[in-house]
Amino acid sequence: MKMISTAIRVSIGLMIICGFIYPLVTTGVAQVLFPKQADGSLMEAADGTVTGSELLAQGVDSPKLFHPRASMAKYDPTASAGSNRAVATPDYVKEIGDNVAAVKADNPGMTDVPADLVTASGSGFDPDLSPEAAKAQVPRISKATGMSADDLNKLIDGLEKSRQLGIFGEPRVNVNALNEALLKQIKL
């Protein structure tokens, strides 16, 4: 009997400490130290309305804007999802082949196609593109907006982020940041 009561008291005690006190204390401290990140790195328009999160890609249809990587979640954060495609199958190769053809049609003479541009991301919200994948969209955006390819390439170079501490991760550019900058110069 005593064994059972100890087991129950330890379980409930640890549930309160680890499952309740610890996360709430962490929240309090985090909200004081890093309020922006703790709330989800939200982006706001000039009038204060929330336009999204810096960390989450958004669905973009307009040919005038940069498109993020394909999302199986349709960019809806209430149901994150990867494509879960089997890559070593003829079906998959054919589908990616179609994507490759579309990229090459926009970029005559291109031989190496940025892999991130023709595949789906893991989370469904990959906020980044490789700089090459962003530049492969320049011909389309230039045609749709009338902006020069030079200006668009400069925009990408200006927002490119290098590896963290010079070591970790890959060079990348945030699609929301690109589109925010772009929208300052064009109208949808």
Next chain:
Amino acid sequence: MAMGFVQVAITLVVIMLLVKPAGTYLVKVFSQEKTGLDRVFGPVERLLYRIMGVKEGESMGWRGYLGAVLLSNFVMLLLIYLVLRLQSHLPMNPDGIGNMPAGQAFNTAVSFITNTNWQSYSGENGLSYLSQLLAITFPMFTSAATGFAVAIAFIRGLVGRKDDLGNFYVDIIRSITRVFLPLSFIVALFLVFQGIPQTLLGAVHATTLGGGEQTITRGLIASLESIKHIGTNGGGWMGTNAAHPFENPTALANFVHILCMMLLPTALVYAFGLMIKNKKQGWAIFGAMGFIFLVMLVTVFVSEYKGVGALDAMGVHGNMEGKEVRFGISESALFTTVTTAATTGSVNNMHESLTPLGGFTALAEMMLNNVFGGKGVGLLNGLLYLILSIFICGLMVGRTPEFLGKKIEGKEVKLASIALLIHPVVILVPTAIAFLSPNAMSSIANGGMHGLTEVLYAFTSGAANNGSAFGGLTANTDFYNIMIGVVMLLGRYVSIIAMIAIAGSLAVKRVVPVTTGTLRTNTPLFSGILVVIILVIGALTFFPSIALGPIAEHLAMPK
């Protein structure tokens, strides 16, 4: 690829540098004598002991220790189940999530109490904030602490002179107050700094730049993420786990995740050497595990960089399907190897979309189940193979097998065999049953050989208490919820029961003095034998199923 190699190498070096200090610290945490740590943590712990009715000085024999493990885990399982079933009536549910159905709640409660973290739900639409705290974050601490405690108890049995394995409650409370809580708190703050949300507020609605709508779900994510990896748990707040930018926003956060996963499993192997006063023995096991780990890492790394031949010919180099740009191929390959080695089961890329050989590696690490492994259990599985290796070597050279001066006899080998055999049995039998059931077959997303791997992976992940998945499989059906639930229970507790029984049996054995005739188990030669035995037993057991799945798929890959 060169930069990828450099960042992987740097990560491994940092892991190695942390092994000794962390291992030394662990020995102090679990020491039954007074240490300097008592002055810092003692008052808090004594208060907890008083509230919870724990007698600090009371020692437990193997039966008492095992009873405490099973009883406390059972109580926690019930508490978690209740929270999940009642979540819509409980507070802290800003997004209005409904109660979890019975089958799924059973699966989830078992999953988190066994340190598996298999998820047939998606957190962002299946759990209230309170459930994420009480039913997910809480067992992430206690399941890791339980694994730790069992491993320490086993070591005490190995070096002990009487049936005294320590006090289970003191062990789990100390590991939580002295290791898991302080470390999780600091790491959580760093993760918030890198961009992981930590808020009580519910989802926020956004009008996107392109004029669309987006509902941004968030929560107390960072405090879950830190213990998720420190405790080698692996269950994400979101469905897509550590691939999701809210769980793993930067490459630096990813680096910290990987360090957290490897820190304690590697340190525990070193701590083992210290506790048995034979550091070379610790390094001999470390060497064997490290060797297998490196082979696996190189396999995924190369395979993902090569990608699919037919796509490479079109100018698409490397496999980026299901991977994130900020991690690229190298950080994804490293994460995959680490998460299946340390039996964490979180993913920063979708394992279903790995190349066949990449997926094979993840599967193989879980089948071997002892390449560092999860909290405590990995070391135990390693020692299991060690006992078996000593027995086999002893038979070959005609000597009585002994380890640390204690004879390995029929009883220990029988128990070790049970612990060893339960693993393939609970993988292969349920997989076969699934293929006989049309209902279970309809859950498969990708057909053919890949579909076979999907099901095999699910049960392997459950049995190894890993929790990663080939995500295409529709796992939220009664069949998979219940089958995988039972597999997780057997995978966890059968070996724990057997290992504590072995510890109890070894603890009371007379110590035989070392002679020239003693088989030396702390040499590189023995590490080699250990690797061979692990691989041969693994291959003999699993080769047929692997051949039908990933190997056949690799051979049929479009060139």
